[in-house]
Amino acid sequence: MKILLYSLNYAPELTGIGKYSGEMCEWLAENGNEVRVICAPPYYPQWQVDKPYYSWQYGAEKRQNVSVYRCPLFVPKQPKTITRLIHLFSFGVSSLPVLFKQWSWKPDVVICIEPTFFCVPATLLFCKLRNTKSLLHIQDFELDAMLGLGFGKSGLIANFAGRIERWLMRRFDLISSISYSMQQKVKDKTNQAEKVFYFPNWVDTDFLSPDADPTFFRKLWGISNTTRIVLYSGNMGKKQGLEIVLQAAAQLRHEPDLLFLMIGSGAAQEELMQQAEELKLENLRFYPLQPYEHLPSLMVLADLHLVVQKKGAADSVLPSKLTTILAVGGECVITAEENTELGLLCKEYPGIAICIEPENADVLTTTLKKKLLTLPLKTPGFFNKIAHQFALDNLKKDQILGRLISKLEEQKTADHL
Numbered sequence: 001m002k003i004l005l006y007s008l009n010y011a012p013e014l015t016g017i018g019k020y021s022g023e024m025c026e027w028l029a030e031n032g033n034e035v036r037v038i039c040a041p042p043y044y045p046q047w048q049v050d051k052p053y054y055s056w057q058y059g060a061e062k063r064q065n066v067s068v069y070r071c072p073l074f075v076p077k078q079p080k081t082i083t084r085l086i087h088l089f090s091f092g093v094s095s096l097p098v099l100f101k102q103w104s105w106k107p108d109v110v111i112c113i114e115p116t117f118f119c120v121p122a123t124l125l126f127c128k129l130r131n132t133k134s135l136l137h138i139q140d141f142e143l144d145a146m147l148g149l150g151f152g153k154s155g156l157i158a159n160f161a162g163r164i165e166r167w168l169m170r171r172f173d174l175i176s177s178i179s180y181s182m183q184q185k186v187k188d189k190t191n192q193a194e195k196v197f198y199f200p201n202w203v204d205t206d207f208l209s210p211d212a213d214p215t216f217f218r219k220l221w222g223i224s225n226t227t228r229i230v231l232y233s234g235n236m237g238k239k240q241g242l243e244i245v246l247q248a249a250a251q252l253r254h255e256p257d258l259l260f261l262m263i264g265s266g267a268a269q270e271e272l273m274q275q276a277e278e279l280k281l282e283n284l285r286f287y288p289l290q291p292y293e294h295l296p297s298l299m300v301l302a303d304l305h306l307v308v309q310k311k312g313a314a315d316s317v318l319p320s321k322l323t324t325i326l327a328v329g330g331e332c333v334i335t336a337e338e339n340t341e342l343g344l345l346c347k348e349y350p351g352i353a354i355c356i357e358p359e360n361a362d363v364l365t366t367t368l369k370k371k372l373l374t375l376p377l378k379t380p381g382f383f384n385k386i387a388h389q390f391a392l393d394n395l396k397k398d399q400i401l402g403r404l405i406s407k408l409e410e411q412k413t414a415d416h417l
Helices: 016-030 081-094 096-100 117-130 142-148 156-169 180-190 215-221 243-251 269-279 292-301 321-327 341-348 361-374 385-394 397-415
Strands: 002-006 034-039 059-063 066-070 109-114 133-138 174-177 196-198 228-235 258-265 284-287 304-308 332-335 354-356
Touching: 002 016, 016 034, 016 066, 016 397, 081 096, 081 117, 096 117, 109 117, 109 397, 117 133, 117 156, 133 397, 142 156, 156 180, 174 180, 174 397, 180 196, 180 341, 215 292, 228 292, 228 361, 243 258, 243 269, 243 284, 243 304, 243 361, 258 269, 269 284, 292 321, 304 321, 304 361, 321 332, 321 385, 332 341, 332 361, 341 354, 354 361
Parallel strands: 002 034, 002 109, 034 066, 109 133, 133 174, 174 196, 228 258, 228 304, 258 284, 304 332, 332 354
Antiparallel strands: 059 066
């Protein structure tokens, strides 16, 4: 099968959508498919294009038997509402000619990744003219996420944007999403439940396991074996509301042998580091993203993991960091509303994680203190067995991507009947 992926983010990005798009295409190529990718140069989550790539140049390369075409885009140093929209729009425009250059290749299906929704009109036009199947895979509802963060919750513009979004979504042959709540939202928006299927992010449960060595980073960073670790790892963006982690660290600054680690980068990182310095938080440290090969050791280092979201954001975005936490059997505190995907997960699988009210530093502080008091010091063989079993049962890459291929072949077969 000839598969064209149209995705803003792609490998070698180590986190978020780029990581999953890269792993998906490499798996598809390994399993006998011919795969091409139209994407931007790697820039996420540091919001700076990696060398040797350039923001304003087209490029082509071969990665793991996948043909990758890079398109220029604007990358703001400090993403705000307007600059983020320009950023997304710039890729939608620059990638348009590269998309239509695939005309003679005759792909069987075009998989368009949202974000960015700016690529949707071009995808539909190409597929309509070329008689190619179209799949919209939603990693993040851009419009819903912006409205949830307060960018025009009502009014004519919001209503008009919503109508355009629904009209375009209904024109895809298939639509997938990464969570059950997002899947239901797609059905509500399109009234076409038969087109919608569940396509979650996955995790390498062989690579990420509870058996990893937790002492690697203790030695590297000079952390005592008796020090309890509260870990946030991933994107430090506006939608996380990570200020409450700093506030909790401030309230727990006198707790003995307790250290907060914040690993990663993002649009809010500089501001968070400045706040930590002003608060003189000696019990909190920042580190950059670590090499992927050390990820298992980083995950098992933590006594408690944090998955932090603001109100209104958790229902439209399922954090990919959660899958790695579950795979290693990590103990986790999640800030999310009860009716979101994260809240429902905690209800359906009691003991998998603790879900608390978002944007409440006092509740987070109390929860951390109570949980740390009841947890024994980490020893080999001690992990959250409910979380680990959930990953084994639901998040294996071969199972998830195998179902995707079955869905695409099913669609192709139906057309020939």
